[in-house]
Amino acid sequence: MKTILVTGGAGYIGSHTCVELLEAGFAVVVVDNLDNGCEEALNRVERISHRDLMFEHADVRDKDSLDRVFRDFPIDAVVHFAGLKSVAESVSNPDLYYDVNLGGTIALCEVMESHGVTDIVFSSSATVYGISSSEPIPEYAETQPAQPYGKTKLAAEQHLQTLCEADERWNAVCLRYFNPVGAHPSGLIGEDPKGIPNNLAPYLTQVAAGFRDKLMVFGDDYPTHDGTGVRDYIHVVDLARGHVQALEFLADQRGFMPLNLGTGRPYSVLEVHAAFERAVGEKLPYVIAPRRDGDIAIYFADTAKAEMELGWTAHYDMDDMARDAWNWQSKNPEGYKS
Numbered sequence: 001m002k003t004i005l006v007t008g009g010a011g012y013i014g015s016h017t018c019v020e021l022l023e024a025g026f027a028v029v030v031v032d033n034l035d036n037g038c039e040e041a042l043n044r045v046e047r048i049s050h051r052d053l054m055f056e057h058a059d060v061r062d063k064d065s066l067d068r069v070f071r072d073f074p075i076d077a078v079v080h081f082a083g084l085k086s087v088a089e090s091v092s093n094p095d096l097y098y099d100v101n102l103g104g105t106i107a108l109c110e111v112m113e114s115h116g117v118t119d120i121v122f123s124s125s126a127t128v129y130g131i132s133s134s135e136p137i138p139e140y141a142e143t144q145p146a147q148p149y150g151k152t153k154l155a156a157e158q159h160l161q162t163l164c165e166a167d168e169r170w171n172a173v174c175l176r177y178f179n180p181v182g183a184h185p186s187g188l189i190g191e192d193p194k195g196i197p198n199n200l201a202p203y204l205t206q207v208a209a210g211f212r213d214k215l216m217v218f219g220d221d222y223p224t225h226d227g228t229g230v231r232d233y234i235h236v237v238d239l240a241r242g243h244v245q246a247l248e249f250l251a252d253q254r255g256f257m258p259l260n261l262g263t264g265r266p267y268s269v270l271e272v273h274a275a276f277e278r279a280v281g282e283k284l285p286y287v288i289a290p291r292r293d294g295d296i297a298i299y300f301a302d303t304a305k306a307e308m309e310l311g312w313t314a315h316y317d318m319d320d321m322a323r324d325a326w327n328w329q330s331k332n333p334e335g336y337k338s
């Protein structure tokens with residue numbers, strides 16, 4: 001049985017990936033500083049999978065703690081989620097974002113190398129492409145992130161690429177996620193944002209739950225079929241399964257590889273809103289607001305490479321994403337505190 005270190009495993013995507021890893025027969029060790037994660041998520045991962053995992057409360061920048069983890073457990077490979085993800089916060093506090101997202105990745109790689117572990121799957125982001133990309137966006141599109149968050153993700157990717165080029169023992173798959181949405185169908189784990197959600201789906205479920213008055217739709221005059229912005233949303237369980245397939249792929253020595261994880265089937269804001277109305281069975285109020293600076297009309301993935309290299313495709317559609325997001329929200333109105 002292979003043992004996988006999952007950094008940031010107590011968070012949204014990490015907890016779903018732990019379920020898929022355990023169900024695929026891997027042993028799992030989670031390192032998380034619980035900055036935005038929750039130990040209860042890990043208890044629920046164990047309930048869903050009927051398997052135990054190991055948890056170390058530690059920061060990925062703390063090399064002594066990481067070193068202890070690698071001495072205590074026979075780690076074979078790493079899935080690295082631990083990081084900060086708010087685009088707005090990265091603009092107001094770029095130093096923190098470089099420290100955690102890039103510094104954390106460098107510290108982790110140093111400790112991995114000292115223990116002879118050189119296979120890593122990294123949580124990257126479609127924000128590395130910037131706003132001038134073609135559509136659909138292939139992995140070879142120009143990388144030109146528009147804000148510090150995307151720049152830290154690109155810098156971490158470049159660090160991994162440098163390691164792979166310098167030493168053939170290193171293998172890294174950088175998964176560039178589009179917009180993760182939804183929750184595990186059990187309703188036991190899901191997205192638990194602190195404060196006002198930044199993303200469309202948790203905002204909509206909070207409108208449905210009565211915590212927010214209405215959705216603000218930013219712009220209805222884009223050159224799209226209904227005038228609202230069009231994005232590529234992916235069910236978090238599909239995303240999680242992509243990590244399992246990436247680990248299996250890495251086992252054969254691959255060097256550095258960036259891969260998009262999206263559906264390649266984009267939806268407009270109003271189509272997402274309609275899917276959530278169907279899932280909830282009620283009208284969800286919204287108002288049209290002016291466009292936001294920096295938003296673009298259409299942004300979605302070319303998924304051919306992930307399909308070719310990993311044999312991975314997304315199975316869930318927007319109605320599945322809305323149903324599972326609402327199932328999680330309605331069973332856990334206060335998130336993990338419920």
Ligand SMILES: NC(=O)c1ccc[n+]([C@@H]2O[C@H](COP(=O)([O-])OP(=O)(O)OC[C@H]3O[C@@H](n4cnc5c(N)ncnc54)[C@H](O)[C@@H]3O)[C@@H](O)[C@H]2O)c1
Pocket residue numbers: 007008009010011012013014031032033034035036037038058059060061080081082083084085100104123124125126177178179180
């Ligand atoms: N959710 C998205 O929309 C999205 C899109 C693209 C990429 N990503 C990336 O995927 C990864 C996971 O995202 P998520 O949505 O699950 O976020 P999340 O905040 O739910 O999970 C991140 C986890 O990392 C932990 N963490 C943060 N800093 C840490 C540190 N210094 N040391 C140890 N643990 C730390 C947090 O406590 C949390 O449990 C992040 O790297 C994020 O940048 C997310």
